[in-house]
Amino acid sequence: MAEAKKKPNVFSRIGSFFRSCVGEMKKITWPTPKTTTKNFLIVITVILIAGLFIYALDRGLYALLNLVMATGTH
Template sequence: MAKKTDKEKKPNIFVRAGRRIKKFFRDTKSEIKKIAWPTPKATFKNMGIVLLAIVIIGAFIFALDSGLYALLGLVMHVSN
């Protein structure tokens, strides 16, 4: 069986980890370049839609809660 020479030896763990970290950041940078970022106009439009949806859902939940509270008051008042 032939002995391994210095060139055939696997690099130590720190060298391998360094290469993996370097490759990770290189790949991350290339992926970030592929992102299609929205324009400020599109961002504000989407923000308006989200805020409108929050207000509508909040009003619905408020109305439902108030109605159920009034119904509970009627049921509790009748039982006395």
């Protein structure tokens, strides 16, 4: 009967996990501060434009609703 492979103990598995995490972290290409700032400004701009669009749509639909409701009361 062939002896079954024993699982490494919990501490060696944890150590192996963290060694592989460090190896993966070294593979990451981090953005430069200039790229991060540019992307941040793009995101803020898109959020502001979307917010203004939603605000204008809300105001317009509210005005349309008031117009329809006012027409029915006269």
